[in-house]
Amino acid sequence: xxxxxxxxxxxxxxxxxxxxxxxxxxxxxxxxxxxxxxxxxxxxxxxxxxxxxxxxxxxxxxxxxxxxxxxxxxxxxxxxxxxxxxxxxxxxxxxxxxxxxxxxxxxxxxx
Amino acid sequence: xxxxxxxxxxxxxxxxxxxxxxxxxxxxxxxxxxxxxxxxxxxxxxxxxxxxxxxxxxxxxxxxxxxxxxxxxxxxxxxxxxxxxxxxxxxxxxxxxxxxxxxxxxxxxxxxxx
Numbered sequence: 001x002x003x004x005x006x007x008x009x010x011x012x013x014x015x016x017x018x019x020x021x022x023x024x025x026x027x028x029x030x031x032x033x034x035x036x037x038x039x040x041x042x043x044x045x046x047x048x049x050x051x052x053x054x055x056x057x058x059x060x061x062x063x064x065x066x067x068x069x070x071x072x073x074x075x076x077x078x079x080x081x082x083x084x085x086x087x088x089x090x091x092x093x094x095x096x097x098x099x100x101x102x103x104x105x106x107x108x109x110x111x
Numbered sequence: 112x113x114x115x116x117x118x119x120x121x122x123x124x125x126x127x128x129x130x131x132x133x134x135x136x137x138x139x140x141x142x143x144x145x146x147x148x149x150x151x152x153x154x155x156x157x158x159x160x161x162x163x164x165x166x167x168x169x170x171x172x173x174x175x176x177x178x179x180x181x182x183x184x185x186x187x188x189x190x191x192x193x194x195x196x197x198x199x200x201x202x203x204x205x206x207x208x209x210x211x212x213x214x215x216x217x218x219x220x221x222x223x224x225x
Contacts, residue, residue, distance in 0.1 A: 044154070044214075044216050045216070046215070087153065091212045098159065098169070099156075099212060103151075103153040104153060
């Protein structure tokens with residue numbers, strides 16, 4: 001079993017739709033969690049950190065469920081520019097901040 | 112403030128050749144990392160460094176060596192390139208703040224080994 005698992009998709013949604021991605025992690029001792037965005041042939045960029053209380057940044061909402069060991073990303077009112085691959089990242093909080101990346105979920109937003 | 116830069120952006124090697132990839136960051140970050148990303152797959156950690164003069168192995172270190180002689184630079188070496196090392200290589204850095212392990216990535220180096 002992979003340490004971090006994501007539904008690879010692809011998710012194809014129309015503009016304005018709401019879409020949600022889930023990510024599960026296997027190590028219950030994991031400390032910090034992130035969502036990154038990666039555009040085609042580009043480097044990953046931090047989208048948002050995920051806190052236990054949940055957090056929101058504009059159209060994006062991230063949630064953490066430690067009991068079930070999953071994190072989620074909700075995108076409301078999808079834009080064409082949201083088309084990208086979304087990477088779930090889990091960090092143990094120890095050992096030099098080594099992070100484990102999921103393989104990513106691909107989102108395509110269509111007109 | 113350039114962030115994280117990588118040199119070169121593209122490279123084609125023949126099997127058995129050697130090369131060094133350079134990563135530089137101007138954010139005064141303590142931690143630096145080298146990843147590879149194969150098509151349709153996630154990032155896999157090759158080597159990392161928690162500070163100047165220190166390096167450690169990641170998930171897939173075989174065939175690679177690294178050095179961090181200066182805090183701002185992290186070099187990745189391939190001594191004898193193999194076709195299996197064809198990949199996109201990303202460097203990243205992270206501040207050494209408690210609980211703050213977000214990483215900032217360079218634009219990547221696309222390496223093809225024939």
